[in-house]
Amino acid sequence: MNWKLWVYLQETPLFWLTATLAAFLIADEFSKAARRHPLVNPVLIAVALVAALLKLSGTPYKIYFDGAQFVHFLLGPATVALGVPLHKNFALVRRNLAPMAAALVVGAVVAILSSVVIGAWAGAPRVALVSLAPKSVTAGVAMAVSEKLGGLPPLTAVLVILTGVIGAVVVTPLMNALRIRDYAARGFAAGLASHGIGTARAFTVNPIAGAFAGIAMGLNAVVTPVLVPLILPWLIR
């Protein structure tokens, strides 16, 4: 290929924006072919494809992000958009207010506490622990929390995605083994522990589980940003 043309392409936002969408569409086809198996996660595959392309072409992340930032920007408004499912299920929220409020607070505290304590015990450095603490909450919010407290937002994004995949893989066999048949409770746990990826999984299992997962994800997006700055100073200094 013409060298000047490649230099132009590599530095234009258009190329990397197009590459991001292409990688995601390819990854989504893989996920469809695997019948949406939780292990074949489209985000993980797309990230791997783009990262490989950056390594092969020797492109710095900053140049890539100049193009990809247009997609990244949409995370903010998409997070605000969670207000719509929250509003739609408000009657359901009110009927289960007591169990949800208790499970929300306990679940959010366990998520933060256990990840930081285990990470610290296993020898992860401070910056990784701060990036790890908000891992159960949806990416846009988790990254904002991580940035505010001195973590690395891109590392948080990857840890958030991995948490989602782990939750989506584990939740159904775990709940079946415990013989829990209350789909409101199962869905609420899935959404709280593993945000949007867990919610998508809950919807494929049962519609009530999906609705409660969505509510848990939305509520945890409000509670975890308040709890992390309160809990973290007690665990690491």
Add this chain to the structure above:
Amino acid sequence: MLRGVFLLLLCQLVGEVLARGLSLPAPGPVIGIALLAAGLALWARRRPAADADATDVGKASNALLGSLSLMFVPAGVGVVQYFDLLTAYGVALALALIVSTVLTLLATVGVFLLVKRGSAP
């Protein structure tokens, strides 16, 4: 659709201004969620039969939430900058993620069921 996108951006903008101006612990988009839900609740009060999905903001929200996965990709690719950190502490991070996620699922479902049974008449 355009009006819906405008409302989402407006909620986020007001959320950011409140979060920074009052130094609240919650990030701007999270305050935006609360503003949007509160706004919809006020709007629905006068229209008991109305469907939030059919509104401009409902359509814009559902379109964005339908492509939510894609929006994680640019940030996720940022991992190339921290490859050394991830390979050095990969085991610690993997252990923390797996054990913590299982504990969170168990604690959440357990407390939910306990309180539900306790509060049932």
